């Protein structure tokens with residue numbers, strides 16, 4: 001080993017994470033996304049890096065709001081366009097990639113409380129267990145003619161607009177969610193227009209929404225205690241962040257004696 005080279009250069013990713021600096025972490029390219037990168041235009045580039053040990057500690061120790069948790073997840077994603085223009089479901093997908101890449105291997109832990117008996121369960125999933133619904137259209141935005149003079153342009157909901165809805169407690173307001181996906185009109189104007197719609201156009205709007213929906217299908221998990229089937233929705237910040245808490249991270253001991261493997265113990 002050359003004494004002049006920084007020690008981090010010779011360490012596995014996991015140790016670099018543990019050291020806490022993001023400078024030496026790999027930037028991993030993304031070529032596939034639920035949106036097929038349609039919202040970002042030709043030649044868009046997206047990379048992400050694993051979490052640093054310091055970031056994991058912050059997730060564990062602080063009482064961050066949902067919105068702030070999302071922003072932490074977002075902070076390790078680099079894009080050739082404004083990062084908060086990422087579509088919400090692309091963001092969820094990349095968030096899972098960040099988590100998986102941090103711990104090596106290809107699995108992550110999903111913790112859920114059984115809906116029947118309340119027992120806390122851990123289940124281990126890989127990306128291939130997740131079914132993302134891909135976008136079903138050739139290009140964006142989708143244009144919907146309201147009348148002879150007015151049209152609305154609709155794109156996938158961005159993480160920026162998702163956070164706006166979250167911060168203003170509007171995620172359950174369907175009109176607000178539609179309005180937040182309109183790209184050629186200011187939010188309040190779009191909301192007023194959509195509220196005033198009548199007739200067939202409402203069905204058209206719902207069809208467009210379905211075409212743009214990139215959600216993740218819920219995962220069926222069986223409770224280890226009572227065998228009840230639980231359907232777990234994973235497109236929530238809790239899933240992106242909670243596996244860093246306490247026991248759910250300590251899935252198994254990887255401690256080995258001798259340098260070759262003991263670095264793993266930094267993370268557990």
Ligand SMILES: [Zn+2]
Nearest residue numbers: 114117223226
């Ligand atoms: Zn149960």
